[in-house]
Amino acid sequence: HVVHFAKGLPGWRFQPTEFDESSRQSIIAWIAHEGLKNVAEPVALDARADIWGVEQSAPFDAMLSLNMIHIAPWDAAQGLFRGAGRLLKSSGLLLLYGPFQEDGVHNAPSNAAFDESLRARDPDWGVRDIRDLQSLAKENGLTLRQRQAMPANNQILTFVKS
Numbered sequence: 001h002v003v004h005f006a007k008g009l010p011g012w013r014f015q016p017t018e019f020d021e022s023s024r025q026s027i028i029a030w031i032a033h034e035g036l037k038n039v040a041e042p043v044a045l046d047a048r049a050d051i052w053g054v055e056q057s058a059p060f061d062a063m064l065s066l067n068m069i070h071i072a073p074w075d076a077a078q079g080l081f082r083g084a085g086r087l088l089k090s091s092g093l094l095l096l097y098g099p100f101q102e103d104g105v106h107n108a109p110s111n112a113a114f115d116e117s118l119r120a121r122d123p124d125w126g127v128r129d130i131r132d133l134q135s136l137a138k139e140n141g142l143t144l145r146q147r148q149a150m151p152a153n154n155q156i157l158t159f160v161k162s
Contacts, residue, residue: 001064001066002014002016002027002030002031002039002042003027003030003031003034003036003039005064006031006034006036006038006039007034007036009038010038011038012038013038013039013040014038014039014040015039015040015043015054015057015060016039016040016042016043017042017043017044017045017052017054018042018043018044018045019044019045019046019047021044023042024042024044027042028041028042040057046076046079047068047072047076047077047079047080047083048073048075048076048078048079049079052083052087054087055087058086058087058088058089059087059088059089059092060087060088060089060092061088061089061092061093062088062092062093062094062095063083063084063087063088063092063093063094063095064095064097065080065094065095065096065097066097066098067097067098068080068096068098069096069098069128069133070098070099070115070118070125070126070127070128071118071125072124072125073122073124073125074124074128077128077133077136078136080094081094081133081136081137081139081140081142082140084140084142084159084161085139085140085141085142085161088142088161089161090161090162091160091161092160092161093145093158093159093160093161094137094142094158094159094160094161095156095157095158095159096133096156096157096159097150097154097155097156098127098154098155099111099114099115099127099153099154099155100127100128100129100130100133100155100157101115101127101128101129101130102129102130102131103129103130103131104129106127107153107155108153110152110153111127111153114127115127130144130147130157133157133159137159141161141162142159142160142161142162143159143160143162144157144158144159145158145159145160146158
């Protein structure tokens with residue numbers, strides 16, 4: 001993902017993060033393959049941690065989390081919002097991409113089936129409810145600004161820091 005965005009936005013600087021070592025190695029290989037100069041080496045990051053290892057580059061204009069909070073425990077989503085509250089500059093954006101529920105209702109039968117399969121793999125995983133995310137946002141000085149429907153019943157939720 002970072003390679004795609006970095007190629008399309010050459011004037012921006014990107015700091016990828018990834019929990020998984022093999023995924024970090026893949027990012028490094030893709031950055032080298034594309035010869036990108038606007039992407040820093042990926043940082044190992046556990047969103048649940050108090051220190052992320054990127055603090056020296058903060059505050060950030062934006063943070064983008066793609067397909068993460070549904071395949072991680074709830075405390076990772078809590079940590080993501082805490083980190084956004086700490087590390088985004090005023091008016092900075094936190095963008096979340098993935099499937100979401102609204103008031104306990106899935107926007108498509110395929111998302112309900114996906115949620116069930118995630119919870120069968122790990123009971124702490126699952127498609128998150130927008131209302132719960134708005135509560136996390138409020139606790140950390142962010143508010144939901146925009147929702148954008150995306151292909152395959154996904155959405156982009158854009159939160160802004162006060």
